[in-house]
Amino acid sequence: MEHITDSLKTFLKAQNELIKQLALAGYQPDPIANRASLELLTQTYVTTAPSLDLTKKISYKDIPLKIYHPEHEKNLPVFLYLHGGGHMSGSIDVYDKILTKLAFHTGNIVVAVDYKLAPEHPFPSGLNDCKLILKNMWNILNQEGINFEKSLTLGGDSAGGALSSTICHTELVELVDKLVLIYPSLDYTLSCDSIKDLGKNYLLETHYIKWLFDNYFQNNENRYDESPLFRNIPENYPDTLIITAGFDPLKSEGIKYFEKLEKAKIDVKHIHFPGMIHAFLNLENLVKNQCDKLYNDIGLFLKES
Numbered sequence: 001m002e003h004i005t006d007s008l009k010t011f012l013k014a015q016n017e018l019i020k021q022l023a024l025a026g027y028q029p030d031p032i033a034n035r036a037s038l039e040l041l042t043q044t045y046v047t048t049a050p051s052l053d054l055t056k057k058i059s060y061k062d063i064p065l066k067i068y069h070p071e072h073e074k075n076l077p078v079f080l081y082l083h084g085g086g087h088m089s090g091s092i093d094v095y096d097k098i099l100t101k102l103a104f105h106t107g108n109i110v111v112a113v114d115y116k117l118a119p120e121h122p123f124p125s126g127l128n129d130c131k132l133i134l135k136n137m138w139n140i141l142n143q144e145g146i147n148f149e150k151s152l153t154l155g156g157d158s159a160g161g162a163l164s165s166t167i168c169h170t171e172l173v174e175l176v177d178k179l180v181l182i183y184p185s186l187d188y189t190l191s192c193d194s195i196k197d198l199g200k201n202y203l204l205e206t207h208y209i210k211w212l213f214d215n216y217f218q219n220n221e222n223r224y225d226e227s228p229l230f231r232n233i234p235e236n237y238p239d240t241l242i243i244t245a246g247f248d249p250l251k252s253e254g255i256k257y258f259e260k261l262e263k264a265k266i267d268v269k270h271i272h273f274p275g276m277i278h279a280f281l282n283l284e285n286l287v288k289n290q291c292d293k294l295y296n297d298i299g300l301f302l303k304e305s
Contacts, residue, residue, distance in 0.1 A: 002246040004202075005275035007286045012277070016201050029211055031119055035089040038282070042094050045283045049097035050104045057092075060140050063129050064114035066092045067146060068103035077151035077302070079108040079180075080137060082130055084158030084279065086185075086212035087118050098281060105295035106302050109148055111137070115163070122218040123226070130163050134172055153302055154238075155180030157281060158250070159212075162186060165228035165257070168237055179240040180298055183248050183278055184257070187230070188213055188223035192252035202247045204278040209249070229253050233264035240268040241301045243294065245276035271297050 004012065054072035058065050070076065081099060083090040092099070092112045103110040115129035133140070134154065141148050154176045156164045161184025168179055187195075190210060199206030217223060224230055240261055244254040254270075261268040273280070273290055284291040 002274045004247055004277070005287060005290075008275070008277060008280075008283070011283070011286055012201065012203065015203055019205070029208065031088055031117075031215070034086075035117075038085055038089045039091075039094045041279075042098075042282045045285045046097045046281075047285060049100040052100055052103055055100070056144065056146075058140075058144055060136065061132060063133060064092060065133065065140070066096075066099070066112045066114075067141075067144065068099055068110040068112070069146065070103050070107055070109070072147060075147045075149045076107060076109050077149045077153065077177075078137065078141070079103075079106060079110045079153045079155065079302070080130075080134060081110050081112045082115065082154075082156035082160035082163045083112065084156060084160045084182075085117070086209070087123070087126060087159045087162075087216040088212055089117065090159075101295055102298070106299040108153065108302060109141075109146065111141075118212075119215040119218070123216050123221060127163055127166060131167060131170070131172060134167065134175055137175075151177050153178040153180060155182070155241075155298075157182035157184075158279065159185050162188075162228065166226070169228060169231045169234065173234050173236055173238065176238045178302060179238045180243075180301070181240065181254070181257075182243045182281065182294070183245050183250055184228075184242065184254055185209075185250055186228045186257050187250075187253040188217070188227045189230075192229075192250075192256065194252035195249045198247055198249040198251065202249065202277050204249055206249060229257055229260070233261060233266060237261065237264070237266045239304075240266060241298065242268065242270045243297070244270065244272050245278060245280060246272065246274040247276065248278040250278060269301060 054069035056067045083095045115126035161181040242258045258270040
């Protein structure tokens with residue numbers, strides 16, 4: 001039986017008490033506070049990052065991007081990364097240290113996208129931004145004079161995993177060599193077991209996820225049809241790494257997606273982090289060993305032929 005890692009117990013106790021007090025005060029979530037909360041959480045617990053050879057902020061068609069190049073004189077493979085935040089929060093700046101570590105540990109050029117966020121820009125605005133960048137990736141890098149190898153990994157955490165997997169269910173899958181899904185959101189219907197079993201007291205709560213999805217889908221979209229978990233798997237779906245966490249309400253959908261890809265004969269690997277909660281990568285100072293392992297696991301996966 002899994003147990004919450006000791007270093008997270010005090011954190012969760014404080015979080016749950018705060019949630020309780022806010023509920024008693026009649027607090028209703030709002031987008032601005034939601035964004036500030038993720039930013040504060042990440043700034044508090046992700047406080048160091050290695051130096052990189054080259055980092056560069058650019059934009060393409062008014063979509064902000066940032067390039068993280070570990071060795072700018074070398075032609076390195078590219079990792080197009082889509083940050084998490086429930087389609088409503090997160091940014092390149094919030095994720096800056098995480099993106100730096102990702103480039104450092106994988107030896108890939110990380111390109112991060114500041115895609116549009118709900119509720120100001122509901123589905124499919126952010127998804128379309130990510131698709132546009134993927135389609136034009138090589139042109140963008142050439143225009144910026146970046147040395148690169150024409151090998152592309154797509155990936156992200158949480159909502160970024162949702163966007164990444166959704167893209168791989170479109171014709172753009174042919175542009176993707178590998179896929180990395182870090183505790184991904186794959187079921188917009190909230191129907192998997194762990195949503196019910198772990199949807200309270202573990203940071204990411206079911207009522208909050210529903211609020212995120214209600215802000216993301218504003219035009220009566222069929223959430224079942226938009227869920228990667230329920231879509232058919234293309235024959236050319238890329239080699240995939242799926243990472244799940246033991247006390248994440250999204251755990252079941254990650255495991256089910258792994259099983260679905262495996263059944264479809266896709267080369268897929270599943271790495272489970274027992275005792276961890278959703279977004280533990282944003283809590284690095286509390287669970288440094290696990291975060292180090294996650295970066296290293298991704299690096300090893302990307303080096304596999």
